[in-house]
Amino acid sequence: MSLSKQLYIIISIIFILIFTGNFIISVKNTKEYLEIESITKAQDTATSLGMSLKTLLKDKYDPEIGSIINAIANRGFYKEIRLENSFFNIQDSDLIAASKDLDNSKWKVSNVLIDERIGKLEVIGTNDLEKELLALEDGNIKENLSKEETKKTYDFIANDSYNHVKNVTFSFTATNENGKTINTSANLNVDKTLVQVSRDEKFDYVPQWFIHMIPINLQEQSSEISNGWQTTAIIYVSANAGDAYAKLYEQAKNAIVYALVAFVISMLILFVFVQYLLKPLKRIEKLANSIAVGKFETIDELPWTTEIKTVALAMNDMSRKIEAIIDKLNTNLENLTKKLSCDELTQLDLRQNFETDMKDMFIQKNTGYVFIIKIFELANFAKNHTNKEINSFIKKFALILSTTKLNEDSKIMAYRFFGSEFAIIAKDFTDKDAKEYSLKLQKRFEELANEYIKKDIVHIGATPFNPIGTIPQILQSANEAYEKATLIGSNEIFIEEHTTSARAMEEWKELIFDIVDNSKFNLKYIGNATTLNTTSNDIIMQEAFASIKDKDNLDIPIGTFVSIAERYGKIIDFDKKIITKVINNILINKISHDISINLSIDSISNTGFILWLEKTIDEHKAIAKQLVFSVTAYAVAKDVEKFKFFADEMHEHGAKVIIKRFESKFIPLNSIKDFNLDYIRLAREYTNNVTNDSSKQSFIEAIVDLTNLLNIKLFAENVQEDEDIETIKKLHVYAASR
Known part of the structure; x- marks a missing residue:
C-alpha cells in the first residue's frame, strides 16, 4: 500500500474517532440539557397553574378550571396536563345509593370492606362530635339529635399498583329501622381526576431509528394546591418529547453535515499537502528504479523536509558509489576481456x-x-x-x-x-x-x-x-x-576461386519457402539449465532449437538456414512459427520452466512482428513469464536502440529477455545497464577450461558482481567438464547448461 493511501487512511481514522467522540459527547450534553429544560419548564408550569387554580378549587367542578388548563395545553409543549383531587371521600349514603339490593328504607351501614389488593379505607369522621357540641348548647336539641343516626365518612386510599383503577367494589352490611340486615355491595367510581388534557407526541421528520437509539426520559412534574393546611388537589404536567427530539435531531444532523463538509475540505487540503510532500519521495522512487536498471542519476532539487532531504542525499551518495563500483568493474572487465581476447x-x-x-x-x-x-x-x-x-x-x-x-x-x-x-x-x-x-x-x-x-x-x-x-x-x-x-x-x-554452391540459390529459395510455409521443421529442447547455488536439480530453462532437414533428409545448419531465410525475407515468418509451436508445447505438456526462443535481428526490428508478438503474449498471459526471447550479442550490437525498444515492450507484456553468447567485444560492459535484461548467457569460450585459466575466472567473477548489481541473472553455456561446473559454481554464476 502506498504511503499516500496510508496517510489518507490514518488521517481518516483519526478524524472519525475525534468526530465520533465529539458527536457522542455533544448529543449526550444536548439530550441532557433538553431533558432538564423540558422538566424545568413542566415544573414551572405546574407551579404556575397551581397558583392560578387555587381560588377556583372551592368548586372543584367549576368549568373555568378546564378552560384554563386547555389554554395552557394548547401551546403544544405539553404531552399531558392533569388535575387530580387530593383525596376520595365516601359516605354511607353513597354506598346505600349505589347498592342494588336496598330499597328506600332508612339503612344503617356497617362493616364496610374492599379488596386489600386494591387499597384500604380509613374512617375520617362521623356526626357524633357534632351532636355532642349541639347538645351542650341546647338540651332539646340534644334530645332530637340522639334520635338521629350516626353517619360515617371514609377516605379511599389506592395501592400503588392499582392507582389507575376507576371502579371499586365496596362490601358492607346494611340494617334498616325494622332490624332487617342485608350483606350487599356497591360499585363506585373512585377516579380522582378532575380535568385531563392530553396531546399526542408528534415526530414529524425525526426518524424512528433515531428515537429508539436516543431515548429521552421526561418525568411527570406536579404541584400541590392547598386550602389552608389541607391539600385539596394536585396538578400534574408532562412535557412533550417531540419538541426535544426535533431539536436534538436537528442538532445531530447539522453536526454530521458540518463534519462531512469539514472532512471533504480537510481531505482536499491533505491531498494537496500529501502530493507536495510525496513529490520528493516520488523522485527518490524514480531514482531507486533508475539505479535498479543501471541508470545512476542523482536528485538535483533537494526536498525541504529534513528527513526526506536526508534520504535524498543518501540516495544520491549511494547512486554515485554504485556507479563508481560499476565503472571500476567495467574497467576491470575490459582489461580482463582484452587479456582473454x-x-x-x-x-x-x-x-x-x-x-x-x-x-x-x-x-x-x-x-x-x-x-x-x-x-x-x-x-x-x-x-x-x-x-x-x-x-x-x-x-x-x-x-x-x-x-x-x-x-x-x-x-x-x-x-x-x-x-x-x-x-x-x-x-x-x-x-x-x-x-x-x-x-x-x-x-x-x-x-x-x-x-x-x-x-x-x-x-x-x-x-x-x-x-x-x-x-x-x-x-x-x-x-x-x-x-x-x-x-x-x-x-x-x-x-581459392569462387565455386558454385552445391545448390543453386534458386533451389535454396524454393527449399526455404517450402520449409517455412509448410512448417517442415521439428523443435528440440536443448541446454537444460539448472541453478548452481541450490541443491535443486530442477530445470529452470531450456532452449528451443529448430531441427531442419533438406529434401535428402540431411541436416541444414541453422546458421545457413537463418542467413538464407533473412536474404529472402522469410525469417520473420519462421520466428512466428517457432513461437507458436513453443507456446502450444508449453500448454499441451504443462511445462513449468522457462523456454528461451531465439529471434533474429530482422524480427525484433520489425514493428509488425512486435505487434503480433504482443498480441500473442496477451492471449496467453498465464505462460507469458515462461517465454524468454533470446537474441545473440552480435545481433544486439547491430541495432542497439531497436533491441532496447523490443526489450521494454516484452517486459510490459510480462515476457523476459536474454542476451546469449555474450561477448564484451560486441556489447561494451558499461552499456549493459542501459538494457532491460532478465538474463545474460556467457559465450562458451569464457567457461571452457575455466578451471585452469585464472583470467577467465577473474572475468567471470567481475561480471557476476556487475550483473548482481544490475539484478540480472548470469548463465553459463554448454559447460562440459565437471571441474568447470564446480569452478563457476564457486564464482556464484546463477545457472549453467551442459
Missing part, C-alpha cells in the same frame, strides 16, 4: 574473436576473403634462437599482418590462433583485391625473411567468404588453400 605477445585478437567476427559477417551479409597464414617451421627456428629473438620475430611477423593494408579504406582484421598459425578477415574484398593484398603481404614477408636470413618464412591460403556456408567449412577451405600454397614453393600464396 588478445594475444599477449602480438596484441592480435585470438581465435574466439575470429569466430565472433565471422558470425558478424553472416549477420551483416558481408562478402570478402578469409586468409590462413602460418609461420613455416617455427619450431626449427626456435632451436637456433633465444626466446627473446623468437618473440621479436613473432612480433614483427604479427605487425606485418596488422599494418599491411590494400588502401586506407580496407577492412582488415588479423588474428593469432595459436603458435605459428594466424588468420585474416578481409571484408568486402573482391578477387582482384585478394590477389593484390596477397602480393603486398608476400613482399613484406620476403623482407622479413631477408632480415633473419631465412629463405622460407610463410605460406598463405585464402578462400572467399561463403554467406551460406559455416565457419568450419570456410576454415577448411582456407586450410586446403594453405596446403596448396606449401606445394607451390617458398613464401607462396594460393587463393
